[in-house]
Amino acid sequence: MRHIISLLMENESGALSRVAGLFSARGYNIESLTVAPTEDPTLSRMTIVTSGSDEVIEQIIKQLNKLIDVVKVLDLNDGKFIERELMLVKVKATGAFREEMKRMCDIFRGRIIDVADGSFTIELTGSGTKLDAFIESLDKAAILETVRTGASGIGRGDRILKV
Amino acid sequence: MEQSSKQLTGAEILIRCLHEEKVKFVFGYPGGAVLNIYDAIFQQNKFKHVLVRHEQAAIHAADAYSRSTGEVGVALVTSGPGATNAVTGIATAYMDSVPLVIISGQVPTYAIGEDAFQECDTVGITRPCVKHNFLVKDVKDIAATMKKAFYVAASGRPGPVLVDIPKDVTAHLGLFEYPNTVQLRSYNPVTKGHLGQIKKALKLLTEAKRPMVYSGGGVVLGDASAHLIKLIQSLGLPITSTLMGLGGYPSTDKQFLGMLGMHGTYEANMAMQECDVLLAVGARFDDRVIGNTEHFLSRPRTIIHIDIDPSSISKRVKIDVPIVGDVKSVLSDMNEIIATEKPAQNTAALKDWFQQIEQWRSKNCLSYAQSTEFIKPQYVIQKLYEVTKGDAYITSDVGQHQMWAAQYYPFDKPRRWINSGGLGTMGVGLPYAMGVQLAHPEAQVACITGEASIQMCIQELSTCKQFHLPIKVITLNNRYMGMVRQWQEFFYGNRYSESYMEALPDFVKLAEAYGHVGIRVENPADVEDALKEAFSPKLKERLVFMDFMTDQKENVFPMIPNGKGLSEMILAEDL
Numbered sequence: 001m002r003h004i005i006s007l008l009m010e011n012e013s014g015a016l017s018r019v020a021g022l023f024s025a026r027g028y029n030i031e032s033l034t035v036a037p038t039e040d041p042t043l044s045r046m047t048i049v050t051s052g053s054d055e056v057i058e059q060i061i062k063q064l065n066k067l068i069d070v071v072k073v074l075d076l077n078d079g080k081f082i083e084r085e086l087m088l089v090k091v092k093a094t095g096a097f098r099e100e101m102k103r104m105c106d107i108f109r110g111r112i113i114d115v116a117d118g119s120f121t122i123e124l125t126g127s128g129t130k131l132d133a134f135i136e137s138l139d140k141a142a143i144l145e146t147v148r149t150g151a152s153g154i155g156r157g158d159r160i161l162k163v
Numbered sequence: 164m165e166q167s168s169k170q171l172t173g174a175e176i177l178i179r180c181l182h183e184e185k186v187k188f189v190f191g192y193p194g195g196a197v198l199n200i201y202d203a204i205f206q207q208n209k210f211k212h213v214l215v216r217h218e219q220a221a222i223h224a225a226d227a228y229s230r231s232t233g234e235v236g237v238a239l240v241t242s243g244p245g246a247t248n249a250v251t252g253i254a255t256a257y258m259d260s261v262p263l264v265i266i267s268g269q270v271p272t273y274a275i276g277e278d279a280f281q282e283c284d285t286v287g288i289t290r291p292c293v294k295h296n297f298l299v300k301d302v303k304d305i306a307a308t309m310k311k312a313f314y315v316a317a318s319g320r321p322g323p324v325l326v327d328i329p330k331d332v333t334a335h336l337g338l339f340e341y342p343n344t345v346q347l348r349s350y351n352p353v354t355k356g357h358l359g360q361i362k363k364a365l366k367l368l369t370e371a372k373r374p375m376v377y378s379g380g381g382v383v384l385g386d387a388s389a390h391l392i393k394l395i396q397s398l399g400l401p402i403t404s405t406l407m408g409l410g411g412y413p414s415t416d417k418q419f420l421g422m423l424g425m426h427g428t429y430e431a432n433m434a435m436q437e438c439d440v441l442l443a444v445g446a447r448f449d450d451r452v453i454g455n456t457e458h459f460l461s462r463p464r465t466i467i468h469i470d471i472d473p474s475s476i477s478k479r480v481k482i483d484v485p486i487v488g489d490v491k492s493v494l495s496d497m498n499e500i501i502a503t504e505k506p507a508q509n510t511a512a513l514k515d516w517f518q519q520i521e522q523w524r525s526k527n528c529l530s531y532a533q534s535t536e537f538i539k540p541q542y543v544i545q546k547l548y549e550v551t552k553g554d555a556y557i558t559s560d561v562g563q564h565q566m567w568a569a570q571y572y573p574f575d576k577p578r579r580w581i582n583s584g585g586l587g588t589m590g591v592g593l594p595y596a597m598g599v600q601l602a603h604p605e606a607q608v609a610c611i612t613g614e615a616s617i618q619m620c621i622q623e624l625s626t627c628k629q630f631h632l633p634i635k636v637i638t639l640n641n642r643y644m645g646m647v648r649q650w651q652e653f654f655y656g657n658r659y660s661e662s663y664m665e666a667l668p669d670f671v672k673l674a675e676a677y678g679h680v681g682i683r684v685e686n687p688a689d690v691e692d693a694l695k696e697a698f699s700p701k702l703k704e705r706l707v708f709m710d711f712m713t714d715q716k717e718n719v720f721p722m723i724p725n726g727k728g729l730s731e732m733i734l735a736e737d738l
């Protein structure tokens with residue numbers, strides 16, 4: 001099953017490679033990984049999207065907790081949570097495509113953030129599945145470039161990951 | 164807080180940290196990046212620096228020093244090749260959870276990343292085989308980092324910690340302030356076990372019809388031997404041990420069934436397979452220990468697992484009653500509950516169970532055919548046991564001789580049996596013996612090795628000479644990489660591909676060339692006398708290199724073939 005794991009770790013140079021190294025050394029999947037400092041500059045927050053059986057996920061959580069730089073780990077799938085990802089898509093905007101792209105962008109509640117003679121750049125946020133659906137619904141020939149941040153996640157209500 | 168009012172160099176600060184930690188030995192090898200540190204070592208006399216002949220041996224020696232004393236082992240190597248040479252030693256210690264602090268020199272901070280002379284990414288290279296590592300970029304951070312390094316290495320599930328220090332940092336000036344305590348918000352190892360779980364475990368154990376205990380290296384590392392003995396004896400339970408746990412429970416006691424696993428005894432493996440309640444203490448259900456996992460799980464049993472590392476629990480085998488905590492603390496809680504509550508036991512069932520065990524034991528699975536023609540390796544170990552009165556520290560290398568040592572030298576005390584169980588590193592034997600002998604100068608220390616393994620760190624004979632280490636090297640020389648040959652015999656149709664040891668040196672002359680005593684033994688009738696001579700007062704001060712020409716085709720039994728289950732052993736009598 002797909003799991004989103006959030007963790008807080010010391011904002012130190014080697015920390016990211018410890019986490020990435022753990023996943024590759026033990027053969028765990030990484031679908032995406034995002035990391036950035038938090039409001040407390042000594043801490044970074046990382047979101048890892050992975051998949052595996054319950055036993056594998058349990059091991060992943062334990063192994064992450066074992067890393068000295070990792071302060072806290074939360075499996076968001078243990079409760080209610082919100083998932084968001086940002087995608088930028090550069091699409092062809094010539095001829096009939098121009099109207100079509102505007103329409104698709106509206107339907108998915110994206111925003112056109114750059115307009116050029118032959119192309120638009122669309123910004124879209126949502127769950128991974130929503131972004132997938134957007135890509136699916138576009139004419140393949142119209143897609144010039146895509147870039148996705150990977151998922152970020154946060155617990156709902158008073159589910160808070162904090163030191 | 165220990166403080167200096169005077170500015171010190173980074174190197175001096177580092178030395179002061181080692182003094183604060185009461186380090187007695189530093190095993191190392193100099194080089195450009197650590198010259199400032201070596202200069203500071205020259206000007207102190209609180210610890211002794213042991214100059215090895217290869218950095219791998221420095222780590223192994225520090226590792227064995229730690230295994231035999233319980234203290235943190237310390238090693239010092241230079242950047243680049245010094246650090247890469249150390250990697251085998253570090254990975255070996257990591258697999259067996261040995262607390263070490265390794266200090267490595269690094270090129271100056273301003274040169275990092277420029278492919279400087281003798282630069283390598285030591286922190287990156289060692290990351291997967293250390294408990295933690297640090298790169299110290301500022302002289303102000305040296306003391307706090309060293310404090311953390313010692314704390315992390317020794318606490319929780321122990322392990323090696325590496326501190327990489329660029330050369331300029333060891334020259335910069337700073338004040339020395341050694342913190343009294345360490346606070347790491349991200350690292351708080353659990354020690355106390357959950358009381359509810361402990362009670363549940365005891366209930367299961369006392370009500371069991373066929374209880375069994377399986378103890379591992381965690382008992383030795385956690386100094387929990389006395390507590391384990393008390394538990395086993397008060398409940399009258401049968402117990403086996405992993406290779407790493409030997410000595411944690413006295414091997415000569417009748418409740419001890421011998422080592423389990425790939426080359427474990429028939430009775431230990433059968434009891435593991437057939438028990439209804441299994442208590443695992445400081446062990447990790449390694450593949451060499453339980454054989455084929457599916458086969459192991461095909462018998463229903465309830466498993467209790469005490470371990471300090473939560474990630475060891477339910478890693479390979481699903482655990483019914485996990486108890487995360489320091490084994491010593493958990494066992495002592497158990498003993499306390501037993502003392503106050505005096506729980507009733509299923510004594511009738513336990514008696515039947517022991518009868519069954521005795522039946523398995525009567526197979527006498529470690530018996531072997533004695534020979535007057537060839538020296539049987541098992542016989543050498545048995546005689547070594549007699550001559551040393553079972554009281555020696557034994558190190559070994561990796562191969563058949565290692566298994567024979569584990570099978571035929573019963574250890575009654577913890578920290579007496581020093582070998583590489585997890586990584587299985589050939590070459591550890593001699594440097595391990597150095598670390599042990601330095602820690603216990605008056606003790607008898609024997610290194611049981613093979614003619615292949617010993618050659619992997621043989622240069623250390625020179626270190627032994629320099630430091631007057633009277634180690635007895637017991638080489639079981641079968642002219643083969645015996646363990647490899649055994650597998651080739653069993654699973655590769657006797658095709659002994661590259662496992663024959665050609666062009667062996669004359670070990671007696673080699674030992675003499677290094678300034679030691681060499682003894683070759685070719686006749687079974689001479690084994691005992693030769694050993695007595697080696698351990699005689701006359702040679703007490705000398706390293707004796709004994710080259711026993713053993714039966715070339717002897718195999719280690721019992722043996723669980725790869726992929727087979729615990730009860731699917733091949734016994735010597737089957738062939």
Ligand SMILES: Cc1ncc(C[n+]2csc(CCOP(=O)(O)OP(=O)(O)O)c2C)c(N)n1
Pocket residue numbers: 560561562563564565587588589590612613614615616617639641643644645646647
């Ligand atoms: C560094 C290293 N390389 C290779 C191996 C694989 N290996 C395991 S046992 C063995 C043979 C050991 O031969 P020897 O030291 O003569 O001992 P014997 O088995 O004959 O007692 C080898 C090559 C290893 N364990 N370690």
